[in-house]
Amino acid sequence: HPEELPALVKLKIAAMQASRAIPADPDLAFCYGILTRVSRSFSIVIQQLGPELRDAVCVFYVVLRGLDTVEDDMSIPIEVKVPILKDFHKTIYDPSWHFSCGVKDYKELMENFRFVSNAFLGLSKGYQDVIAEMTQRMGAGMAKFIESEVETVDDYDEYCHYVAGIVGIGLSRLFHSSGLEALAPDSLSNSMGLFLQKINIVRDYLEDINEIPAPRMFWPREIWGRYAALLEDFKQEENSEKAVQCLNAMVTNGLSHATDCLQYLSAVNDPSNLRFCAIPQIMAIASYAMCYNNIEVFRGVVKIRRGLTAKVFETRSMSDVYEGFYKFSSILASKIDNKDPSAAATQKYIDNIQAACEPYIF
Ligand code: RWZ
Numbered sequence: 001h002p003e004e005l006p007a008l009v010k011l012k013i014a015a016m017q018a019s020r021a022i023p024a025d026p027d028l029a030f031c032y033g034i035l036t037r038v039s040r041s042f043s044i045v046i047q048q049l050g051p052e053l054r055d056a057v058c059v060f061y062v063v064l065r066g067l068d069t070v071e072d073d074m075s076i077p078i079e080v081k082v083p084i085l086k087d088f089h090k091t092i093y094d095p096s097w098h099f100s101c102g103v104k105d106y107k108e109l110m111e112n113f114r115f116v117s118n119a120f121l122g123l124s125k126g127y128q129d130v131i132a133e134m135t136q137r138m139g140a141g142m143a144k145f146i147e148s149e150v151e152t153v154d155d156y157d158e159y160c161h162y163v164a165g166i167v168g169i170g171l172s173r174l175f176h177s178s179g180l181e182a183l184a185p186d187s188l189s190n191s192m193g194l195f196l197q198k199i200n201i202v203r204d205y206l207e208d209i210n211e212i213p214a215p216r217m218f219w220p221r222e223i224w225g226r227y228a229a230l231l232e233d234f235k236q237e238e239n240s241e242k243a244v245q246c247l248n249a250m251v252t253n254g255l256s257h258a259t260d261c262l263q264y265l266s267a268v269n270d271p272s273n274l275r276f277c278a279i280p281q282i283m284a285i286a287s288y289a290m291c292y293n294n295i296e297v298f299r300g301v302v303k304i305r306r307g308l309t310a311k312v313f314e315t316r317s318m319s320d321v322y323e324g325f326y327k328f329s330s331i332l333a334s335k336i337d338n339k340d341p342s343a344a345a346t347q348k349y350i351d352n353i354q355a356a357c358e359p360y361i362f
Pocket residue numbers: 042057060061064065068163164167193196197200
């Protein structure tokens with residue numbers, strides 16, 4: 001009987017529920033449990049969101065993780081996979097729907113998808129509509145790229161729009177729907193997704209090329225074809241120079257979105273929404289700086305030190321964002337080799353980032 005509890009105990013319970021306690025609702029508890037197991041960093045930034053957005057963003061994440069698990073499972077025949085991807089926006093309304101695929105935590109997610117559907121059905125109509133529309137657009141885009149390869153830089157931007165730009169657009173719609181934020185322009189929301197997605201694609205070269213039974217590659221031929229006949233050639237030590245030149249061209253392409261990200265972040269109003277948006281972007285620019293000109297991308301995993309991650313998670317304000325972007329862009333700039341074919345383009349993007357930050361630091 002809650003009315004019998006002392007006032008201090010009630011306050012304590014309210015505080016626990018407001019922070020990061022496991023939700024009482026078993027459907028949401030499942031979603032938060034999956035979120036925590038598949039992405040520690042997203043779990044932290046989602047859980048610090050305000051109560052009006054936290055559950056919707058968590059469910060959005062887990063729904064898209066389901067779509068991603070279907071897309072990623074290379075043992076599903078194309079003729080089975082394509083309709084699942086295209087219909088996913090309808091099946092999320094049906095708690096009796098499930099499809100076993102993926103491995104480990106992802107398999108657990110897919111086999112228990114009824115919890116995700118029930119949590120989705122518990123959200124307000126406004127949030128449901130946004131999540132369903134974004135799931136439809138992402139599923140259709142993924143289906144399109146199941147059969148066609150990423151050849152040109154335009155294909156690369158289009159693929160990244162489907163799997164990440166749409167996440168940015170959907171999050172901006174959820175923010176707006178919550179009443180906490182103005183609606184951001186789609187092109188800036190798209191850039192927020194592309195800036196994150198592109199460094200993941202660059203960093204995952206080795207993991208993706210070693211994929212069994214068949215590698216799935218997202219580096220566009222229009223870029224790598226200038227440095228090698230086959231994308232696999234970059235694994236060999238004798239091709240190190242060309243590999244690093246190609247890597248620098250890929251990093252430079254990703255950096256083109258950074259000033260849009262700063263512009264997007266500067267318009268975010270709510271402090272916890274800013275932390276949610278900014279922390280992944282600062283982690284991304286730190287990764288761009290770490291991967292740039294770094295042959296280790298072709299040898300193993302390039303990881304950010306734990307101490308650095310802890311510092312990025314202390315981001316609170318827009319001045320912390322400018323400081324982070326300035327710092328990591330300076331680290332990247334210090335690694336530019338003027339003999340690199342992309343050097344001038346890389347330097348130009350760095351100059352633009354620093355010009356955007358300069359009025360707010362020192
Ligand atoms: C709703 C916060 C699982 C994220 C998207 C949804 C499905 C995976 C492609 C994430 C940062 C890496 C996570 C670029 C968005 N496609 N990659 C929220 C989700 C980058 C996040 C991950 C994408 C995504």
